[in-house]
Amino acid sequence: MSECVDPLELDEGELMAYVDGQESEKVRTHLARCPYCVAQVAAYRHTEVLLRAVLHRVSCPTPERLGLYQLNLLPTREQLIVARHVRECPHCARELEELARVGSRPSLLERLHRAVDVVEAVLLPAPRLQVAPLRGTIPALQRFRAERLDVHISVQPGHAQGARTVMGRLVPHDEITPPIPGIEVWLIRDDRAWAAAVEASGVFSFEEVAPGEYAVGLEWDGQAVLMEGIKVE
């Protein structure tokens, strides 16, 4: 049969929904008397499987590119393009987690999100100042202490208007493994997170941070350390 027995009976999309497993009495009844549409359903199924194979993730960035994105190493425009892609691509979102992993353990970010094996660092009282600072001249410094590690965090003016830079410094109490450079730090706000690495001097920074309340997480001596309540104003 070269054409549908009743072209007005089904709306465009109803056959496709049926191919997708959406049961419909109306479509079933139509197919029972229309060999043309039965053939169409078979052709749609075949074409769809073929298209899924041909197109599978062709627009996805390579894993190496995702890695550059995660560490904020792409030019600004490309960072935005990849960010938009990742928001809509569950595969790439999952791979970002995998890229940050060490061995077969869940990544630091996964552990921080699930609150598994996380040590909460304690905020130390601010040191007494000899002279009262002029308002706005000294960046607020927060000192946190976890087991055998102090982390100093300050929020400073950023390059863009209204943006801030969150800077931190690790002050270990004794010998450490692995060595500091390359230790990862995450800046977390709600369900979003940004990665950075600790440099040789023990310093890390996050540029262009929007106002809000953040947490900072890092791995120290095999444990996830979380510092909460970092206000960026």
Place this chain on the structure above:
Amino acid sequence: MVSMHAQLSVSELAERCQKENANFQANKPGPMGFCFELFRRAVVEKSQEAWKAVYTLYRSRMLQWLSESSCNAEDVVHGALEKFLNAVDPETFACFAGIGTVLAYLKRCVNSVRVDRQRKAARERLAFEAIRMNDPPLSSSLEQAAFDSIVNRECSEYIYARLKDEQERLVVRLNLEQALKPAEIVLLHPGEFPTVRDVYRVRERVIRRLSQDPVLQNMVGDRLVSENASETRL
């Protein structure tokens, strides 16, 4: 700091980088920047000698990043260094703040070898699923040709060129490429697709058009089926 280190030979740099690493390990202060300069030589100046030194100095650390059960560990290390070299050009290297960022990215290159394998396996599974739908089944000699056609980039570019508007591109990218469900597409783009029905409508339009496209069929379907038929006849 980099300019001062730039006068050192690769072997001198490697030696000082090793000391730098030992100092880090012991949490002792000491001169820094040698390891970063070594990577800079490898990437920016494309020095083979520097690459060899990077491999020697960081091989064991890269192995630590791997899964304990990982086989072909040595292949992964080589693959990761190759990926690093290909992905980081001098311009990108200028964005690395220091050795910490370099190592964090190197770790991602190690993991991306595994991610690549997973992507390849998923693609092969889908390709063979499509190949198995051929009726009559393709001979084994044509299966590889069919596979090559399916994974050919030209084919996906042709499909995208056949789409008529942004709605079609969205449905193809999100549903066929990334396997998002129609309801998920509605959540992401309620303006374009107020209901699931709208997604199905666009998808049916695209699939109908492509299922009748002679060029596409020739690329991935008819040609192979006819070759298969003649091979079967022989």
